[in-house]
Structure formats: structure tokens, C-alpha cells
Amino acid sequence: MKLIPLLLTLAALSPFAIAAERPLNVVLIVTDDMGYADMANQGATDIRTPNLDQMAAEGTRFTNFYVAQAVCTASRAGFLSGSYPNRVGLEGALNHTSRNGIHPDEWLMPEMFKDLGYATSGMGKWHLGTVLELGPLRNGFDEWMGIPYSNDNSKFHPVIPDQMPPLPFYDGEKVIELDPDQSRFTHRFTERAVSFIERNADKPFFLYVPHVMPHVPIFPSEEFKGRSPHGIYGDVIEELDWSVGEILGTLKRLKLDENTLVIFFSDNGAWLSYGEHAGSNLPHREGKLTTFDGGVRVPCLMRWPGKVPAGRVSDEPIMSIDLLPTLTDLAGGKKSEHKIDGLNIKPLLLGEPGAKSPHEALFFYAGSELHAVRSGKWKLHFPHPYITTRGAPGKGGKPSEWGTYESKSITQSGIEGIASRHGGKVMQLPLSLFDLESDPGETKNLADEHPEIVARLSALAETMRTELGDSLTGIKGSEVREAGLVPAP
Numbered sequence: 270m271k272l273i274p275l276l277l278t279l280a281a282l283s284p285f286a287i288a289a290e291r292p293l294n295v296v297l298i299v300t301d302d303m304g305y306a307d308m309a310n311q312g313a314t315d316i317r318t319p320n321l322d323q324m325a326a327e328g329t330r331f332t333n334f335y336v337a338q339a340v341c342t343a344s345r346a347g348f349l350s351g352s353y354p355n356r357v358g359l360e361g362a363l364n365h366t367s368r369n370g371i372h373p374d375e376w377l378m379p380e381m382f383k384d385l386g387y388a389t390s391g392m393g394k395w396h397l398g399t400v401l402e403l404g405p406l407r408n409g410f411d412e413w414m415g416i417p418y419s420n421d422n423s424k425f426h427p428v429i430p431d432q433m434p435p436l437p438f439y440d441g442e443k444v445i446e447l448d449p450d451q452s453r454f455t456h457r458f459t460e461r462a463v464s465f466i467e468r469n470a471d472k473p474f475f476l477y478v479p480h481v482m483p484h485v486p487i488f489p490s491e492e493f494k495g496r497s498p499h500g501i502y503g504d505v506i507e508e509l510d511w512s513v514g515e516i517l518g519t520l521k522r523l524k525l526d527e528n529t530l531v532i533f534f535s536d537n538g539a540w541l542s543y544g545e546h547a548g549s550n551l552p553h554r555e556g557k558l559t560t561f562d563g564g565v566r567v568p569c570l571m572r573w574p575g576k577v578p579a580g581r582v583s584d585e586p587i588m589s590i591d592l593l594p595t596l597t598d599l600a601g602g603k604k605s606e607h608k609i610d611g612l613n614i615k616p617l618l619l620g621e622p623g624a625k626s627p628h629e630a631l632f633f634y635a636g637s638e639l640h641a642v643r644s645g646k647w648k649l650h651f652p653h654p655y656i657t658t659r660g661a662p663g664k665g666g667k668p669s670e671w672g673t674y675e676s677k678s679i680t681q682s683g684i685e686g687i688a689s690r691h692g693g694k695v696m697q698l699p700l701s702l703f704d705l706e707s708d709p710g711e712t713k714n715l716a717d718e719h720p721e722i723v724a725r726l727s728a729l730a731e732t733m734r735t736e737l738g739d740s741l742t743g744i745k746g747s748e749v750r751e752a753g754l755v756p757a758p
Contacts, residue, residue: 291473291527291528292385292387292473292528292600293473293528293529293530293599293600294473294474294475294476294525294528294529294530295382295474295475295476295529295530295531295532295596295600296462296466296476296478296516296520296529296530296531296532297378297475297476297477297478297532297592298478298480298512298513298516298531298532298533298534299345299348299393299477299478299479299480299533299534299535299536300480300482300483300509300533300534300535300536301341301394301419301479301480301481301482301483301484301535301536302483302484302485302535302536302537302538302539302540302547302548302557303483303506303509303535303539303548303567303568304535304538304539304547304548304549304550304551304556304568305538305539305549305550305551305553305562305563305566305567305568306548306549306550306551306552307506307539307548307549307568308321308322308325308568309321309322310322310325310330311330311332311568312549312551312552313499313506313549315497315498315499315503316497316498316499316503316506316507317497317503317507317510318506318507318510319510319514320510320511320513320514320517321510321513321533321570323514323517324513324517324531324533324570324572325570325580326579326580327572327574327579327580328531328570328571328572328573328577328578328579328581329570329571329572329577329578329579329581329582329583329618329620330569330570330581330582330583331569331570331571331583331585331587332582332583332584333566333583333584333585333586333587334534334566334567334568334569334587334588334589335565335566335567335586335587335588335589335631335633335643336348336534336535336536336537336565336567336588336589337353337354337565337588337589337590337634338354338360338537338565338633338634338635339537339538339556339557339558339559339560339564339565339635340361340362340537340557340558341362341394341396341419341484341536341537342354342359342360342361342362342363342396342397343359343360343361343362343634344536344537344589345396345397345479345536346359346371346397347588347589347590348378348589348590348592348593349371349377349378349379349397349593350371350375350376350377350378350590350593350605350609351378351590351591351592351593351594351605351609351610351611352375352590352607352608352609352610352611353590353610353632353634353737354634355634355637355737355738355746355749356608356609356610356736356737356746356748356749356750357371357372357375357750357752358372358749358750358751358752359371359397359752360634360636360637361636362396362418362419363396363397363398363399363418364399364418364419364422365399365417365418365422365433365434367398367399367418368399368400368754368755368756368757369398369403369752369753369754369755370397370398370399370400370403370752370753370754370755371397371398371403371408371752371753372750372751372752372753373402373403373407373408373753374607374750375605375607375750376603376604376605376606376607377408377409377593378409378475378477378592378593378596379391379405379408379409379410379475379477380408380409381409381593381596381597381600381602381603382409382473382475382596382600382602383409383410383411383475384602384603385473385600385601385602385603386472386473387472387473387474387475387600388411388465388468388469388472388473388474388475389409389410389411389412389474389475389476389477390410390411390412390413390461390462390465390474390475390476390477391405391410391412391413391414391415391476391477391478391479392413392414392415392457392458392461392462392465392477392478393415393416393454393458393477393478393479393480393481394415394416394417394418394419394420394479394480394481394484395413395415395416395417395418395479396417396418396419396479398417398753398755399417399418400755401442402753402755403753403755404417404439404442406441406442410477412441412465413439413440413441414438414439414440414441414457414458414461415438415439415458415479415481416436416437416438416439416481417437417439419481419484420436420451420454420481420484420486421433421484421485421486422434422436423435423436423448423451424436424448425451425486426486427485427486427543427666427667427668428667428668435447435448436448436449451481451486451488452488452489452490452491452494453490454480454481454482454488455480455481455482455490455505455508455509455511455512456490456492456508456512458478458480458481458512459478459511459512459515459516462476462478462512462515462516462519463515463516463519466516466519466520466523466525467519467523470523470525476516478512478516479536480509480512482505482508482509483502483505483506483509483546483547483548484540485540485543485546485547485666486546486666487501487502487505487546487666488505489501489504489505489507489508490508492508493505493507493508493511500545501545501546502545502546502547502548506548513533516531517531517572526574527574527575529573530571530572530573530576530577530596530599531570531571531572531573532569532570532571532592533568533569533570533571534567534568534569534570534589535567535568536567537557537558537564537565537567538550538553538555538556538557538562538563538564538565538566538567539556539557539563540556540557540558541555541556541557541563541658541662542658542659542662542663542668542669543662543663543666543667543668543669544661544662544663544664544668544669545662545663545664545665546663546665546666547662547663550562550563550564550566552709552710553566553709553710553711554710554711554712555655555656555657558635558656559635559655559656559657560633560634560635560640560641560650560653560655561655561711562648562705562709562711565633571618576619577618577619577620578619578620581620583617585617585624585625585626586626586628586631586643586645587614587617587626587628588611588628588631590609590610590611591611591612591613591614591627592611593605593609593611594609594611594612594613595611595613595614595615595618598613598615599615607750608748612627612628613627614626614627629644629729630642630643630644630726630729631643631644632730632733632737634737635653635655636740637738637739637740638653638739638740638741639651639730639733639734639737639738639739639741639742640653640655640741642726642729642730642733643705644725644726644729646704646705646706647702647703647704647705647719647722647726648702648703648705648711649700649701649702649703649716649722649723649726649727649730650698650700650701650702650703650711651700651727651730651741652697652698652699652700652741653697653698653741654695654696654697654698655695655696655697655698656695656696657696699714700716700723701714701716702714702715702716702719702722702723702726703715734746735747736748736749737749
């Protein structure tokens, strides 16, 4: 009779039981300007991504995963705050002159975890405030290493290098280098990530790795240079794949797999005007800086052994703003006191039978302009300007037809002049309705054939215009919060 209590005791002490009792760890890996089709498991034929392929085999690949805007700062503001970036007052991309950033009152993902007693660390590109008062250590991170804005704000800018100051590299709030060797970025961030996991293996942690690559200018390390059949861009992606493998391998080695959710995605689609130094968004239209799916639909993998179904592909439309409310639920954290736009996708993440996207619609802004709304398989674009690659794609790190084009002015806040500086031209799209299931490239306008769907999606957009505004229609949003601002001395 004493055997049963003994067996129960041994079962309770088994590794699986111990893992189940541990708090959830979260590793969030975000690449910069990686294309939808840059993983072998999603269409790449000459870029080798064995670790991402393994992650997809051991987890779920989300093929209709969107970011909130197709540009760096706005995208990050979206997934870290759980809100459309327009709601938190951030659009476009900050640069070295910016004094604004995420407001200190916003409740960000690292703050939610830190409030629970988690160890929190980040390494890579912050891009939510270039002044220390708006930096990562003031927003929930215990430690941070990396750069404050994009790596092209440096002497390596492909178009205007003479206008750029030295690029600062931070450890904590101290600049430890100026103009660091960018070919070592991926290795340095990976080494720090592995070290952080090792140092915190016995406590819950949140690890955020917003890689600098493959944002132009791109630099593979010596270890990866010349290895990929795809050229230098393939070298960079294969090195990022190596980084994912190092992090997953560390989790396995330390027996942290069973209680660690790893999420991988890109902050927006590939920047197509850079040609051979850019990725592929196929089968989707256009890329970075646009609200076509090539700009906002990105590769996404989520892996949590025993919890997230392995080898599954989900085509339910979800958005990066859903991560904060979902992780808050999973970790048992405090919810934001502010209104957010993300919804809890826990049932979908865990593969519960019949789980669907909780969104009636997803909305797509370019700066302050509401360009599109998606509901189910339908995506409606309102008349709007957009940037497309002009002429032949760029070569050697320069954008297409660099320096030979004067763009028309566009109204997207934070993106004025980008078309002319980065080899693009401005086009005008009429009212357009696309069936994304049969036409993922958004090529066949069905607006005239389905006026009832146009009317329904237009009505949904009116609510969003009222809340967040729309400069295309001259509407000022009633629920827009202020961004953080630190006046210049």
C-alpha cells in the first residue's frame, strides 16, 4: 500500500511535472526587414534556414500574421504596447534627431513581465526613443545592449552618409562604442542572449532580441560571408537562422524547453528597392512602407513544446498587437490601464478545437493615413498613394536608380522624402477590394462586383477613423494618446 504514495511522489518530482510548475519564459526574436519568403519553409529555394525549419516543425507557422505598420518604430510600438501605433502617437521611424518616443505611461510588454518578477533583457535595435529618458531601461528592461535606431543612421547610409553622425552602441545607458563593426551584430546579440538565458535558468525570464539585420546596410560576419547561394543577403539570413539555433539549443541544453514560448517574426516586409540586398515578399504585393500584404504580412513562427501544436500551419488573420494581451493571460500579468487594440489569441496559439481569429477586422495605416482594412478573406484599400520600386532593383547596397529621381511629396507622417532617397516612386491606388484567399498578390480589384462588402468594410473603417484619425479624409482621432517627448536642452 506504501507503493502508490511513493509513485505519486516520484511523479510529482519528474522533469515534466517540474517544468509544468515553472512560470512561463518568453523569448521574442524579431528580424528587421526580412521578407515573407525568406525562410525555406515559406518559399526560399536558395536560402538555407534549417533552424527556422526545425522551429516550424516543432511549433506553429502563422501564415496570416500581420504587423501594425510597415516601418520600424511604428511596428515596434504596436507589438510592445498591444496598440495600433497611431493610438500611442507614434508613426514612421525615428532617427538620430528625434526627441520623441514611446510615452512613459504606456504599459509595455517588458514592464508587464518585470512587474511579475521576471528577469528582462533585450539586445538589438530599440527604436522607441533615442534619448535615455525614453530608452529600454526606463521601459521594463533590467539590461540592454544595442543601438537606439536603425543602422543606416550611420556612415554606412546608402544615400546620405555625409549627413549621419557616428552610430552609438550602448550597454545599458552607456555608449561603449561608436560606429561598431556591424558584421558582428548578430554574433554579439546572440552571445548576450545565450548568456542571459544561462544566468537566469532558475528564474522566469523575458528575452527580447530585435536583430539589426537584414535592414540595409547589410553585413554578414566573416564566418558566414560567401556561404549562401543567394549572395550576401542570403549570408545574413543564414546567420540569423544560426542565431535562432543557438538560442533554441541553449533552451534545450538547460532543459527549459517545456516552459519557454519562443516567438519569431519580422518587423515588416522586405525593402524591395534594395534589390539584391533585400528579401522576397512573394506571393504578396509590394513591400516595406506599404499597406499591401508584402509590407505588413510577415513570417511568423511560435514554438512551445507540449503546448503549441507541432507542425501546424494556421492561416487565421492575427496581428503583432495580439501578443501583449495573449502573453499577459499566459503569464498571469497585469493588464494595461489604457485601451489597447490587441486581442487574446491564446486559444488559437494553443490549437484549441475550432479556435478562430478574435478580430472582426484588422486595420492598416501608413503614417497617419488609413489605407486598408481586412475582414476574413477580404481586404479593402481606400484610395491612397503608395511607394513602389522604380526601374531596376538596386545593386551593391544602393536603391533602385539611386539619386536620379525627385519624388512627388506624400503625406505619410515620418515617410516624406523616402521615395526619392530610396529609389521609389509614388503611385495612386483607387478604391480596391481584393480576395486574399484566391488573390494573395492583390492584383484583381473586385470592388465593383461586391458593393455590399465594400460598404461593410467601409463602415468598420469609419469607427477606426473616429478613434485614431485619418489624414486622407481630414479626420482627427478622438482617442489618440500623446507620445513621449523630451525637449532639447
